[in-house]
Amino acid sequence: MRPYTLLCPDCGQRMEDHYTLSCPAGCNALIRTVYLKRTLDLRKEPGIFRFADWLPVEGTIPSPAGPVTYRSEGLARDLGMKNLWIGFSGYWPERNAEIATCSFKELEALPTVVRMKETGRGTLVIASAGNTGRAFCQTAAVTGIPVVVVVPSAAAERLWTTRETEKVCLVTVDGDYSDAIAAANDLCTHAGLVPEGGAKNVARRDGMGTVMLDAAVTIGRIPDHYIQAVGSGTGGIAAWEAAMRLIGDGRFGGALPRLHLAQNAPFVPMVSAWRAGRRKILPETDMRDARSAIAAVYADVLTNRNPPYGVGGGVFDALTATGGAMYAVENRDARDAEKRFVEAEGIDLDPAAAVAVAALIQAVETGEIDPHSTVLLNITGGGYERAAEDHDQIVVRPAFQVAAGTGAGDIAADVLSWVKRHA
Numbered sequence: 001m002r003p004y005t006l007l008c009p010d011c012g013q014r015m016e017d018h019y020t021l022s023c024p025a026g027c028n029a030l031i032r033t034v035y036l037k038r039t040l041d042l043r044k045e046p047g048i049f050r051f052a053d054w055l056p057v058e059g060t061i062p063s064p065a066g067p068v069t070y071r072s073e074g075l076a077r078d079l080g081m082k083n084l085w086i087g088f089s090g091y092w093p094e095r096n097a098e099i100a101t102c103s104f105k106e107l108e109a110l111p112t113v114v115r116m117k118e119t120g121r122g123t124l125v126i127a128s129a130g131n132t133g134r135a136f137c138q139t140a141a142v143t144g145i146p147v148v149v150v151v152p153s154a155a156a157e158r159l160w161t162t163r164e165t166e167k168v169c170l171v172t173v174d175g176d177y178s179d180a181i182a183a184a185n186d187l188c189t190h191a192g193l194v195p196e197g198g199a200k201n202v203a204r205r206d207g208m209g210t211v212m213l214d215a216a217v218t219i220g221r222i223p224d225h226y227i228q229a230v231g232s233g234t235g236g237i238a239a240w241e242a243a244m245r246l247i248g249d250g251r252f253g254g255a256l257p258r259l260h261l262a263q264n265a266p267f268v269p270m271v272s273a274w275r276a277g278r279r280k281i282l283p284e285t286d287m288r289d290a291r292s293a294i295a296a297v298y299a300d301v302l303t304n305r306n307p308p309y310g311v312g313g314g315v316f317d318a319l320t321a322t323g324g325a326m327y328a329v330e331n332r333d334a335r336d337a338e339k340r341f342v343e344a345e346g347i348d349l350d351p352a353a354a355v356a357v358a359a360l361i362q363a364v365e366t367g368e369i370d371p372h373s374t375v376l377l378n379i380t381g382g383g384y385e386r387a388a389e390d391h392d393q394i395v396v397r398p399a400f401q402v403a404a405g406t407g408a409g410d411i412a413a414d415v416l417s418w419v420k421r422h423a
């Protein structure tokens with residue numbers, strides 16, 4: 001028996017894991033893991049698998065990539081804060097941050113690949129705006145387990161690994177992130193190609209949830225506030241779920257952290273729906289002129305048109321349960337915040353992380369966050385310059401291309417034959 005079961009929070013059904021992504025009864029809710037161990041014991045592993053007790057895996061990968069939490073001095077002083085903690089998911093070896101692909105997406109990729117190997121069959125297909133794809137490419141390079149990664153053509157340059165690998169089938173799509181998602185969905189209609197699952201994948205959520213776990217064990221308690229930039233919002237959901245587990249553990253306090261989730265204006269569908277008090281995103285209201293709005297943002301990895309917002313156990317529920325708030329961040333504010341962060345903390349940021357810093361500044365200025373409270377700022381990506389000093393960054397060459405508006409039907413047979421050759 002595996003050390004966890006899956007639970008549908010809607011109908012209450014418990015199930016065994018067969019790389020299960022949704023409730024077999026058809027409920028519109030994100031299934032969750034229920035771990036047999038209610039208290040968290042840290043393992044003697046180098047990276048994320050320190051938290052394997054609360055990851056849906058039995059095996060581990062000896063990777064140094066994991067969450068790191070430290071107490072801010074520079075930015076805290078700049079903002080007049082007393083208890084600002086930074087969860088740094090990137091590359092900064094001087095702070096023990098060893099995610100060579102520089103974003104928290106590696107925290108999702110590592111347990112996902114192990115879970116798939118242990119409970120599923122087939123080859124994972126990942127749609128990405130860049131960072132998720134790079135994380136899965138790296139995991140394929142480290143484990144030798146092949147993956148199919150589908151990205152917008154403009155994001156292809158973000159796909160690199162620190163080791164040579166033949167185990168990545170990179171498909172580029174002429175279009176934006178949504179077109180990449182559509183092409184990946186097309187591919188997954190073929191036997192042997194399996195959707196990685198996004199927010200529905202408990203390994204992704206629990207992998208991201210380790211940022212909250214690491215913060216709680218470092219600080220000694222659950223923080224009062226949690227700040228993150230979101231595209232799908234999976235990390236926000238994960239932080240909420242991890243905090244519920246920590247409350248169940250009993251050693252880290254009994255209150256949920258307030259979630260502060262930020263999007264990059266002008267593409268802010270969840271902010272718009274949340275502020276209107278709606279569980280449902282209305283495309284004509286919340287995503288008007290989506291293509292041009294997406295093209296205008298600084299942090300394009302935050303542009304997901306189908307976030308798990310209204311689904312049971314999704315972003316709306318996470319915000320409601322935690323008394324949360326959402327923020328729209330303008331490009332210029334993200335850039336200013338990035339400058340302040342770099343000066344204060346001494347490491348570069350992913351544009352998405354700059355959006356989170358800008359949201360923190362907004363929250364402190366508007367009084368949403370009391371500067372004396374205990375705050376966890378999730379820096380979801382950074383350390384690119386530092387990583388380039390220490391590691392090779394070997395560009396992954398596209399294997400196949402999907403032309404604008406054509407779908408992935410034409411290349412499916414080629415992708416399947418690639419999978420056969422590389423499995």
Ligand SMILES: Cc1ncc(COP(=O)(O)O)c(C=O)c1O
Pocket residue numbers: 103104105129131132229230231232233234235301302304350352353380381
């Ligand atoms: C660096 C970084 N931060 C934040 C996010 C937002 O994550 P999510 O789409 O899971 O909300 C992404 C998404 O790709 C990202 O790459």
